[in-house]
Structure formats: structure tokens, C-alpha cells
Amino acid sequence: MAGPASFAGPIGNPVTIATDRYAAILGASPSKGARSPLLWNAAFRAAGIDAVMHPMDVTAGDLPAVVAALKADQRFVGGAVAVPHKQALVSLLDRVEPEAARIGAVNAIYRDGGALVGANTDGAGALSQIEELVGGANALMTRRALVLGLGGAGLAVAAFLAGRVTELTVANRSRATAGAVAAKLGTLVADWPVGADVTSKVDLVVNATSVGHKDGPAGSPLDEAALAALPASAAVYDVIYQPEVTALLAAAAARGLATRNGLGMNLDQAVIAFGKAVPGALDMDAVRAAMRAA
Known part of the structure; x- marks a missing residue:
């Protein structure tokens, strides 16, 4: 892989990509203490995957450019979506799962080849x-x-x-x-x-x-x-x-x-979302155990 490099999209906090793969949580200010990176990184370690979840502070105006940058980077496996972008993100993805379409909001993203797919595990x-x-x-x-x-x-x-x-x-x-x-x-x-x-x-x-x-x-x-x-x-x-x-x-x-x-909800939705982003890496019980111990 290429050496460490700053994330190419317009985000409000510094992020350096230095792993084979990575995930991200997109929100107004996840860098100020979002729990998802803690959970996902524990699961990545348990699975032996060289990957990290990065918090990305994104404004509504910059969201389309950030999504485009993530889609273009094949190292991006998926991640989580925090407020206030859960509804706005729907129209920026290649497709969304039926449940997410019915709800009209996504809280998880995963890659399917060259496409980014939205899901709702909340x-x-x-x-x-x-x-x-x-x-x-x-x-x-x-x-x-x-x-x-x-x-x-x-x-x-x-x-x-x-x-x-x-x-x-x-x-x-x-x-x-x-x-x-x-x-x-x-x-x-x-x-x-x-x-x-x-x-x-x-x-x-x-x-x-x-x-x-x-x-x-x-x-x-x-x-x-x-x-x-x-x-x-x-x-x-x-x-x-x-x-x-x-x-x-x-x-x-x-x-x-x-x-x-909402701690338990945060854990359960993260377990489901991780399984979509990295299918087959670990069974769900192992993912839950790793995240619960984080």
C-alpha cells in the first residue's frame, strides 16, 4: 500500500490513513467522543484486520464531496453515520437497503464493489x-x-x-x-x-x-x-x-x-453494521464480545 496520507475529502478534523483498509463515522463532530471508533477498532483487532475507524467531522455542505472521496478510495470498507447526516446521506449513496429506504435514513455504510450501500441498524x-x-x-x-x-x-x-x-x-x-x-x-x-x-x-x-x-x-x-x-x-x-x-x-x-x-443500542447496531462492512471476518458473537470488552 501507499504510505500514510491525509484523507482527501474536506473534513474538519485531521485524519491520516495509514492502514490497508479503513472505516469512518461521518457526523457533525464525531471526533469529540463518538463511541463507534472504539467499538469497530476492537473488532478489527480481534479479526486481525489492518484497519482503523476514523471519526470525520463533516458539514452538510461538504457531505457530497466526502462521500465521493470515500467511494473513490477502495480502502474504505464502510462505517457509521451520525447526526445530522442520516437522512441527507440517502440520496448520495449508490443504493440503500429496503429497510433504510422505508425509514428514509441510514446509519451505516458498506462497500459492494465500486458502490456504496446504505443500511439502517439503529x-x-x-x-x-x-x-x-x-x-x-x-x-x-x-x-x-x-x-x-x-x-x-x-x-x-x-x-x-x-x-x-x-x-x-x-x-x-x-x-x-x-x-x-x-x-x-x-x-x-x-x-x-x-x-x-x-x-x-x-x-x-x-x-x-x-x-x-x-x-x-x-x-x-x-x-x-x-x-x-x-x-x-x-x-x-x-x-x-x-x-x-x-x-x-x-x-x-x-x-x-x-x-x-442507549449504550446497548449503540453496541448492537455497531455489531450489525460491522458485519455488513467486513462480511465473514468474525461471527457476530465474536464481534459483540470484542466490542463489549472495548
Whole structure:
């Protein structure tokens, strides 16, 4: 291979490619602490592959040029997609898997010859965690769920919950976005901010907004009254894992509600995505073990 060289695309952080192959996570600022490189690099080491996942800070305007540079470099095997690019990336790839097309967002990329393919593993990763939180798939079927936020992760979670719960309500700052998703998935729509009149009728809340993230708006997406209205049997799941205990989860736990953060989802979606980018390198149990130990 050629010697180490700076990545050719217009990114906001320095990246030097010095391995036979490499992966990347594309987002607004993954260089500030995204967990995916830690997980993928552990799996690369376990598989004996000379590869590294690099965080790449990409603006919306530079995204097309970065994707073109990745496609042109055969060393690029694939990787992950973080906010805010999960939806915008769909139109820049050669094709997307059917599930990702239905959701309208991708969180994973992999190479297929000269083509870059998009996939969405967020929903599958979240579903397994939510099922564990509430006591299994059968228990989930009895729940009335509320999904807050309909960006890439929220869309994926809503798509995977639709048909797997008794009733699903979606809420988003943009009512038009929420209405479009509801029409597509056959769900109910709640106004934003969500009030106690809605939360009193649900027993599973999923936060897929950035509210409470270390780099996002402070506080909780549910105010005190809305949280207090949740029944004692309710469960609260937050896709955020930085910090591990968000304001929402802390308030829910103080009420005695079952809670879980997004660490497990982050692991599960990464396991699935790694398998698409480097098929056959390791079986999924080995990938999960390597990533869990990272």
C-alpha cells in the first residue's frame, strides 16, 4: 500500500490513513467522543484486520464531496453515520437497503464493489434493548409507546416499534414531520411539547431527540408534569448514552420507573453494521464480545 496520507475529502478534523483498509463515522463532530471508533477498532483487532475507524467531522455542505472521496478510495470498507447526516446521506449513496429506504435514513455504510450501500441498524439495535427493558417481545406487544423526536434514530425506532406495540404515538418539533411519519407508519401524533394528557395514556417512552445529550440542549424533553403523569408501570428508554444518565432518565428513575440508556443500542447496531462492512471476518458473537470488552 501507499504510505500514510491525509484523507482527501474536506473534513474538519485531521485524519491520516495509514492502514490497508479503513472505516469512518461521518457526523457533525464525531471526533469529540463518538463511541463507534472504539467499538469497530476492537473488532478489527480481534479479526486481525489492518484497519482503523476514523471519526470525520463533516458539514452538510461538504457531505457530497466526502462521500465521493470515500467511494473513490477502495480502502474504505464502510462505517457509521451520525447526526445530522442520516437522512441527507440517502440520496448520495449508490443504493440503500429496503429497510433504510422505508425509514428514509441510514446509519451505516458498506462497500459492494465500486458502490456504496446504505443500511439502517439503529432500529434493530434499539428494538432488542427495548424488549429487554419491558420484559420481552410479548410484553412489548401490550405497551402503548411514545417516540419523541423523528430524526434518523427516531424514524428507525418508530418504524421498528410500529406493529410491535398496542399503540404508537410520535411527536416532533415539526408537526408536519410527525404527521408525515404517522401517515406512513399508521401511528398517532402528539403536539410538541408533549403534555400530561398524552403521557398519562402511554407506558413506554423513547427519547430520540438530542435534548439531554452532552453536546445538545440541556434538560429533559418531558417537563415535570408530563413525566409525573406516566403510570407507575411505565418504562423510559433514551437513545442517548453520553451522558449515561440523562436528565430524563434521572427523573424517571427517581419516580421508580424502569429505565435504560442507549449504550446497548449503540453496541448492537455497531455489531450489525460491522458485519455488513467486513462480511465473514468474525461471527457476530465474536464481534459483540470484542466490542463489549472495548
